[in-house]
Amino acid sequence: MAETSSVRAALADAARYGLIAGALAFPILALRVEPDFSNKLVLETRWSWMLGAAIAAFVIRLVLALAPARAARRTLATAVDAPSAGGKTATRAIAAFGLGLIVAWPLIVLFTFGPAGALKWIDNYGVQILIYVMLGWGLNIVVGLAGLLDLGYVAFYAVGAYAYALLATNYGVSFWLCLPLAGILAAFWGILLGFPVLRLRGDYLAIVTLAFGEIIRIVLVNFSALTNGDAGIASIPRVTFFGLPFIAGPKGFAAYFDIPFSPIHRVVFLYYLILALALVTSLVTLRLRRLPIGRAWEALREDEIACRSLGLDTTKIKLTAFALGAMFGGFAGAFFAVRQGFVSPSSFNFVESATILAIVVLGGRGSQIGVAAAAIAIVGGSELLRELDFLKQIFGDGFDPTQYRMLLVGLAMVVMMNWRPRGFVSSRTPTIFLGERKTIAADLVQEGRG
Amino acid sequence: MAPPQAPSPTLLRVERMSMRFGGLTAVDDLSFDVRRGDITALIGPNGAGKTTVFNCITGFYKPTSGRISMAPDGAIDSAALDALTRSGARGGEGLHLLERMPDHEIARDARVARTFQNIRLFAGMTALENLIVAQHRPLMRASAFSLAGLIGAPSYRAAEQAARDKARDWLDRIGLTARADDPAGALPYGDQRRLEIARAMCADPVLLCLDEPAAGLNPRESAELNALLRSIRDDGTSLLLIEHDMSVVMEISDHVVVLDYGRKIADGAPAEIRADPSVIAAYLGVPDEEVAAVEQEIGA
Ligand SMILES: Nc1ncnc2c1ncn2[C@@H]1O[C@H](COP(=O)(O)OP(=O)(O)OP(=O)(O)O)[C@@H](O)[C@H]1O
Ligand SMILES: [Mg+2]
Numbered sequence: 222m223a224e225t226s227s228v229r230a231a232l233a234d235a236a237r238y239g240l241i242a243g244a245l246a247f248p249i250l251a252l253r254v255e256p257d258f259s260n261k262l263v264l265e266t267r268w269s270w271m272l273g274a275a276i277a278a279f280v281i282r283l284v285l286a287l288a289p290a291r292a293a294r295r296t297l298a299t300a301v302d303a304p305s306a307g308g309k310t311a312t313r314a315i316a317a318f319g320l321g322l323i324v325a326w327p328l329i330v331l332f333t334f335g336p337a338g339a340l341k342w343i344d345n346y347g348v349q350i351l352i353y354v355m356l357g358w359g360l361n362i363v364v365g366l367a368g369l370l371d372l373g374y375v376a377f378y379a380v381g382a383y384a385y386a387l388l389a390t391n392y393g394v395s396f397w398l399c400l401p402l403a404g405i406l407a408a409f410w411g412i413l414l415g416f417p418v419l420r421l422r423g424d425y426l427a428i429v430t431l432a433f434g435e436i437i438r439i440v441l442v443n444f445s446a447l448t449n450g451d452a453g454i455a456s457i458p459r460v461t462f463f464g465l466p467f468i469a470g471p472k473g474f475a476a477y478f479d480i481p482f483s484p485i486h487r488v489v490f491l492y493y494l495i496l497a498l499a500l501v502t503s504l505v506t507l508r509l510r511r512l513p514i515g516r517a518w519e520a521l522r523e524d525e526i527a528c529r530s531l532g533l534d535t536t537k538i539k540l541t542a543f544a545l546g547a548m549f550g551g552f553a554g555a556f557f558a559v560r561q562g563f564v565s566p567s568s569f570n571f572v573e574s575a576t577i578l579a580i581v582v583l584g585g586r587g588s589q590i591g592v593a594a595a596a597i598a599i600v601g602g603s604e605l606l607r608e609l610d611f612l613k614q615i616f617g618d619g620f621d622p623t624q625y626r627m628l629l630v631g632l633a634m635v636v637m638m639n640w641r642p643r644g645f646v647s648s649r650t651p652t653i654f655l656g657e658r659k660t661i662a663a664d665l666v667q668e669g670r671g
Numbered sequence: 672m673a674p675p676q677a678p679s680p681t682l683l684r685v686e687r688m689s690m691r692f693g694g695l696t697a698v699d700d701l702s703f704d705v706r707r708g709d710i711t712a713l714i715g716p717n718g719a720g721k722t723t724v725f726n727c728i729t730g731f732y733k734p735t736s737g738r739i740s741m742a743p744d745g746a747i748d749s750a751a752l753d754a755l756t757r758s759g760a761r762g763g764e765g766l767h768l769l770e771r772m773p774d775h776e777i778a779r780d781a782r783v784a785r786t787f788q789n790i791r792l793f794a795g796m797t798a799l800e801n802l803i804v805a806q807h808r809p810l811m812r813a814s815a816f817s818l819a820g821l822i823g824a825p826s827y828r829a830a831e832q833a834a835r836d837k838a839r840d841w842l843d844r845i846g847l848t849a850r851a852d853d854p855a856g857a858l859p860y861g862d863q864r865r866l867e868i869a870r871a872m873c874a875d876p877v878l879l880c881l882d883e884p885a886a887g888l889n890p891r892e893s894a895e896l897n898a899l900l901r902s903i904r905d906d907g908t909s910l911l912l913i914e915h916d917m918s919v920v921m922e923i924s925d926h927v928v929v930l931d932y933g934r935k936i937a938d939g940a941p942a943e944i945r946a947d948p949s950v951i952a953a954y955l956g957v958p959d960e961e962v963a964a965v966e967q968e969i970g971a
Contacts, residue, residue, distance in 0.1 A: 530791075
């Protein structure tokens with residue numbers, strides 16, 4: 222009796238969803254305006270598309286309602302939320318394995334695909350992902366630990382990139398000198414921007430940091446005398462192996478080590494360079510978390526008023542978080558410039574900030590492994606879309622899977638917000654303990670209100 | 672109660688303080704002294720302005736008018752105080768003008784710590800971490816602004832060990848050693864109250880301000896709290912206490928200030944307050960069961 226009535230309710234519910242989907246699909250999918258030969262607009266109708274959308278919504282809703290999914294989902298969530306002692310060693314094992322895989326990655330793909338085939342796998346899937354891992358870890362200090370919502374992080378990435386580009390092209394300063402300079406400059410800008418904006422809290426802080434990110438980009442576009450505007454700065458000196466350029470001539474890296482020249486050398490070197498930079502970011506962050514400054518960041522995220530009642534200067538604490546996050550963004554920016562050999566303002570738009578923030582939120586604010594996993598998923602995932610050319614055989618030649626990147630990221634976000642609203646790794650590990658270190662469940666950890 | 676002796680020096684002095692929110696005068700021309708080594712209670716019906724007084728003293732609100740002075744190491748000297756007020760400075764030579772200082776400097780330099788009416792622990796951090804964060808200043812100095820800490824210098828390790836020992840002592844005192852590694856937000860209510868007091872004490876205050884520490888405690892917990900507060904006082908920290916529970920007030924306080932509609936209506940030893948007709952009248956304005964309770968407590 223109860224069975225049939227619940228089935229009937231599910232059917233009615235699914236029918237409602239189907240109707241709504243169909244209604245939504247009518248203007249979006251069913252109607253299409255195309256110019257004909259004489260350039261006149263004609264209205265085409267695609268009723269099958271609309272019907273398909275309605276049926277898909279109906280079926281998905283019905284399956285969700287009838288499957289015992291809710292119960293299963295709940296047990297899964299609690300199982301992941303409360304890692305046991307065994308779970309802890311498993312996490313450690315996964316981290317060690319992951320690190321080993323990342324260190325060995327260039328060699329693995331070199332052996333699998335040979336020097337020509339490996340280039341793409343090291344560059345697009347290695348270097349590109351690691352840049353975002355590093356940016357995610359840098360932003361994690363600000364968003365994850367200190368709980369300050371920063372929507373303009375890309376500004377510091379841009380400062381680092383332009384610092385190297387300008388110093389190297391105008392004054393011939395070497396990359397190894399520029400790298401710390403780029404970090405210092407970005408930190409300096411972090412403090413400069415931080416002073417006025419860190420009085421604000423929550424949403425206001427988010428809006429102002431967003432504006433600052435845009436201001437930096439617009440300055441880069443319009444200050445043509447220095448930055449060459451939209452055209453950007455080209456022929457930035459490429460990375461050298463501690464002075465040995467990666468070129469074919471007798472003065473190059475290959476000649477010095479007496480090996481045949483190959484463009485893969487530079488890419489492998491870049492891979493290990495960004496890996497080292499990212500690991501430094503992570504190690505410094507993990508270390509700082511156990512120091513008074515890191516505990517103060519987390520306390521700030523938990524309760525700013527309580528911090529002040531204990532004599533903590535919250536403005537200074539926010540500034541250090543902002544400056545340190547900016548510094549790592551600056552390092553990553555200098556690396557970006559030396560890798561591309563070209564920088565232009567279009568590389569530093571809001572979508573970059575949003576992507577980095579999405580990585581941090583998806584990974585779990587405050588978690589290093591989670592952020593790395595999210596960077597791999599988002600950046601690696603959108604690279605993978607380029608591999609899906611075979612889909613053209615199904616959807617026709619006009620189909621370009623990469624166009625669906627943002628749609629898929631959005632979908633992933635929606636799924637994550639339902640399944641794990643606090644990201645992949647949401648529990649928190651205490652920084653000091655008397656008896657045993659127990660992980661803290663996500664629902665107790667505050668998200669910070671700036 | 673100890674026999675009366677020469678009055679101890681004044682630690683905190685509130686003079687002619689008013690706090691207005693728009694048209695509402697929450698605190699009206701309030702003056703009182705807190706003496707070193709005392710437990711001073713601030714009582715009054717709901718909405719009398721007690722929490723507002725705390726917020727003014729600890730710098731979370733800036734009073735509309737009035738002067739709040741604090742002498743963490745000595746006694747308040749009227750001549751020095753007037754000179755300081757005229758100089759326009761925030762403080763100097765062991766004297767601080769709290770209405771001129773931002774909140775965190777009041778906690779740090781004037782050494783006034785506080786708890787909150789609705790508990791404000793770092794819920795996602797463990798009990799131990801809460802007590803370590805409160806020792807931020809000495810630890811920060813020992814870590815040489817994180818540089819010595821980053822390289823794991825022995826001097827920093829020693830400082831961290833000392834901070835941990837201090838935290839462990841406080842956990843022992845409040846009976847929470849077994850739950851040191853549990854998140855503060857997961858502790859029972861009574862434990863959270865005591866942890867918040869311990870956290871404030873870890874900031875090494877001279878004056879500890881407690882906003883209704885006994886609220887929501889059962890009689891056994893309340894008795895334990897009285898013992899804890901007395902031991903804090905005996906160890907040399909003076910207390911300023913907001914309390915509704917008259918049994919607590921009468922039992923442990925040395926001095927009582929009564930507030931009604933933002934105005935001070937009585938000020939004196941508990942025995943005097945108990946007999947003061949204006950206090951009884953003020954409490955008649957509150958719901959019946961509370962009046963009965965109050966009358967029973969004060970023996971009216
Ligand atoms: N930030 C504020 N803005 C406006 N009005 C306020 C503010 N803070 C307090 N008040 C008002 O000031 C008056 C005194 O409030 P306060 O919280 O100090 O009372 P209280 O004595 O602590 O009361 P209780 O015993 O209920 O805690 C109340 O009328 C309250 O509404
Ligand atoms: Mg109150």
